[in-house]
Amino acid sequence: MLGALKIRVRTLKPFWFLYNLLHWRSLRRNRKLYDQAGVRKSVFGTIAHRDFDGSNGATPWLDRDGAPEAFASSADAASLPDGVAEKIPGWIEDGFMVLEGQISSELVDEAVADVGRLLDQGVVSMHFRGEQVVRDSYEHSDPVRRMFTDPDIGRTLRFLFGRPAQLFQTIDFFKGSEQPMHSDAFHMTTQPPGYLIGGWIALEDVRPDAGPVYYLPGSHRLPYLMSEDLGVSGSAFSIPLKDEAYGDRVAAAAKQAAVEPVDFLAKKGDVLLWHHNLMHGGRPVKDPDSTRRSVVAHYFAEDVICYHEVTERPAILEGSVPVPA
Numbered sequence: 282m283l284g285a286l287k288i289r290v291r292t293l294k295p296f297w298f299l300y301n302l303l304h305w306r307s308l309r310r311n312r313k314l315y316d317q318a319g320v321r322k323s324v325f326g327t328i329a330h331r332d333f334d335g336s337n338g339a340t341p342w343l344d345r346d347g348a349p350e351a352f353a354s355s356a357d358a359a360s361l362p363d364g365v366a367e368k369i370p371g372w373i374e375d376g377f378m379v380l381e382g383q384i385s386s387e388l389v390d391e392a393v394a395d396v397g398r399l400l401d402q403g404v405v406s407m408h409f410r411g412e413q414v415v416r417d418s419y420e421h422s423d424p425v426r427r428m429f430t431d432p433d434i435g436r437t438l439r440f441l442f443g444r445p446a447q448l449f450q451t452i453d454f455f456k457g458s459e460q461p462m463h464s465d466a467f468h469m470t471t472q473p474p475g476y477l478i479g480g481w482i483a484l485e486d487v488r489p490d491a492g493p494v495y496y497l498p499g500s501h502r503l504p505y506l507m508s509e510d511l512g513v514s515g516s517a518f519s520i521p522l523k524d525e526a527y528g529d530r531v532a533a534a535a536k537q538a539a540v541e542p543v544d545f546l547a548k549k550g551d552v553l554l555w556h557h558n559l560m561h562g563g564r565p566v567k568d569p570d571s572t573r574r575s576v577v578a579h580y581f582a583e584d585v586i587c588y589h590e591v592t593e594r595p596a597i598l599e600g601s602v603p604v605p606a
């Protein structure tokens with residue numbers, strides 16, 4: 282009963298307008314960006330893909346036609362960390378890359394111990410999101426921040442975006458997430474689209490029965506699915522619930538494109554970077570006693586509008602940190 286009421290309140294636009302007003306400090310950066318995008322709306326109101334003029338702005342350079350040639354003639358490729366330039370054609374084609382053993386075992390151990398300490402001290406707490414997770418440990422944990430602001434990762438992100446990256450929103454998982462198939466573009470949206478990259482770090486070796494992350498190579502090149510593709514509509518006061526319609530559309534798009542999922546059997550310290558529109562999810566946890574310690578971050582590029590297409594809310598970027606490149 283209380284749960285249903287909570288869901289109902291969370292669909293009400295006036296509730297979020299007040300919430301956004303309380304976060305005016307972090308939302309005021311959007312005024313300039315909305316003006317540049319020709320959006321004549323309050324930065325405290327709802328925002329969704331249909332509010333933009335359809336031009337979609339500047340597509341990330343590696344998503345444009347001719348990206349392989351643009352990459353081949355890029356002088357900046359010399360700035361990439363060792364071994365990464367060879368992975369760029371795979372990024373263009375498949376929408377992900379793995380930086381094997383990028384984070385040292387010592388730093389991973391430090392981060393795991395530090396999140397444990399933060400939980401014990403009540404600085405962070407468990408949230409239920411299908412599974413128990415810790416949100417935004419990077420805001421409190423120096424080792425977690427050090428993993429995600431690794432300069433090799435920063436240089437790679439800067440190259441992929443063509444702009445500096447900001448670290449935002451981390452989620453620590455203790456067990457497999459079993460997350461339904463999705464692309465982050467629907468949950469954590471940017472305008473122009475394509476300026477968000479998922480960064481996932483294995484904090485232990487991942488066993489096949491522990492609910493590995495999976496991804497669908499090449500699915501990032503399918504059209505972005507936005508609210509107007511779902512056939513759901515809200516009202517002047519409420520935002521529609523979209524999860525079910527979205528899940529159906531994603532499954533249909535993957536089936537039509539005949540792209541098959543690939544499990545990521547990561548080793549401790551491996552980093553997986555995925556494209557904003559790459560379909561991915563978490564496999565079922567077959568062994569209920571298994572753990573799958575991992576932590577994921579969402580990086581966005583500087584000077585883009587960040588919002589949540591699913592809830593039509595602007596993203597509150599409080600706490601986000603620049604990633605040195």
Ligand SMILES: O=C(O)CCC(=O)C(=O)O
Nearest residue numbers: 458460465494562563577
């Ligand atoms: O760790 C997982 O299983 C998936 C996490 C994910 O999809 C995300 O955070 O965007």
Ligand SMILES: [Fe+2]
Nearest residue numbers: 464465479561
């Ligand atoms: Fe995701």
